[in-house]
Amino acid sequence: MSTHPDYRLSQLDQLEAESIHIFREVAAEFEKPVLMFSGGKDSIVMLRLAEKAFHPAKIPFPILQIDNGLDFPEVMETRDRWVERLGVKLVVASIDDAIARGIVIDDGKTSRNRLQTPTLLNAIEENGFTAAFGGGRRDEEKARAKERVYSHRDEFGQWDPKNQRPEVWSLYNGRLHEGEHMRIFPISNWTELDVWDYIRREQIEIPNIYFAHQRRVFERDGMLMTETPLNPCRDGEVASERTVRFRTCGDMTLTGCVESTASTLDEIIAEISVARLTERGATRGDDRFSEAAMEDRKKEGYF
């Protein structure tokens, strides 16, 4: 942190201070918090903020990853390095395991993204987590713009957007009944650009798929998808090698990439600053199902 002769904080410092406050509040008031971690840039910024909030002590809660079996290997490698460096406990709840145990059914048609929700809710229940941090940002999507920092979930894990608790000042209310939990969004007020500015400022390690690289891709629904045995070309689709990068990290079969030569954080930020598409609109197949896809999934218990 730089010196501040006029007692002013930059907006990035203000956002950071607010997020740290939220992390500490949850650690102080909840019995069993957990940090939901996908390995993407938002989760990694969350880890850094948690690290700062409790330094020099270790982060006082585990991290939870929903392994959908379709994650990018580069993302998992980055996850492992962060876990090792921070010495935090990693809990993995896998969709394959959930299928094997009959918690969810793989009908071959439902995307793994939809299967994440019951897998997550089951992991929260089995581990007795009372608060789950998520890297959701209100600028991502219009249903998320309505979300509180403390988002109450009932014993079915459901979000009720019509009946949210008023959230005034920074006085967060974490009261729960048996079986309920709270989703906590410490970076609610950050935008995509803030996240990138922060990654640059802090020199935080993120998965290398965010940077321009060569990849065999094909076009589907206006997005560039990775060719893998998990997601082969269909009729009429032709894969070719292109220079691309990712704006979000998710399910490999649903997450598209964009053509880009941005290979440094400065270049990525320059590109994002003039982007005409949101990250979700550009690269997330899971948000395209309907006008209210995110809201509907959130009501069921999605992050």
Next chain:
Amino acid sequence: MDLLRFATAGSVDDGKSTLIGRLLYDSKSIFADQLEAVERTSEQKGHDYVDLSLLTDGLRSEREQGITIDVAYRYFATPHRKFIIADTPGHTQYTRNMVTGASTADLGLVLVDARHGLTEQSRRHAVLLSLLRVPHLVLAINKMDLVDWDENVYTAIKDEFTQFATKLNIPDLEVIPLSALQGDNVVNRSANTPWYQGPTLMHHLEHVHVASDRDLKDVRFPVQYVIRPHADTDELRDYRGYAGQVAGGVLKKGDEVIVLPSGMTSTIKAIDFFGEEVDQAFPPMSVTVRLDDEVDVSRGDMIARVNNAPSVAQDIDAMVCWMTTTPLRPRQKLAIKHTTRTGRALVKEIQYRLDINSLHRDQETGELALNEIGRVKLRTTLPLMADEYAKNRTTGSFILIDEATGVTVGAGMINSAD
């Protein structure tokens, strides 16, 4: 770059969504896919125009009914500043939503329709913003195109509002004539208002000075979390840090401090931030403070300067906004959260209900219904380290929680504590 948080207010048809849409659009904060979705939905609904309110009404039921149900937060940035808009609905549940949106705002934006002038709703919103001590207020007189850009209309509304505002506490007021639909005086100066010399709305939002609104004199550090690494290294074995967010004043290494409520005194040994020592900490920094002496400090305690401490009190006199359908009544017991301290509170007395239309104090009522504001006396189980809300919005505010349902039912602003 710095940050301005503002809350919008105004009736449903005053053009609030259009104005927000215009600010987002003209600052190039709307992305092509968002705009396409709005265009598509507008067309499906049979509109012959692009309904920018669809950008802000994000929930399925809001779009179905064409109304805003809950506060939404929007973001945009210009080369000068980053903005967070708390977009509050103008509908029936106005008070609760306004309080939610305005509690963290630096600036309140009240929209009026030039054809109708000030309405009850505009007065109510100004009263609420004043009660919440939002330091800057903008009265945006919208739809000036529909009154032929008549200066007299602008002047009449401005004079009426200024007159009304003398009864309130509004330290800074700007009155701007504009047309949100056509973009006049929103981002670009309008050729239609040659008689208006003031700033455009965007210029004002970009330049209004908010840094001086914080209290940098009275040190207030509510202890949030005690950091004890329990590590084996010599350096960390005895580490004991008090983590929190500075709520007032400037803390410096070497300062003599008092820990409340115990009254123990010590000296600041260091202020830590992620492995580095910082010379000083001021609002809203989140830091970790270490003290010279092994005093007993825990979450809920407050660190202040020795000769400048808040009240340590169990009798609280406050303005309370009631936020739930079951009324607030005397003898009721509730949970109270004030800074990092949680206790229980007993309602001793409801002194009056404030009629926010007339500012009349109704002393007969005896209770507060949903969306009503009144002056309430509380007795708390634990002492609170409190300031007047007028002095410090953090140490002067609290929430009330229904212990049975766990829901936040009241928001309070402290008048006095003893």
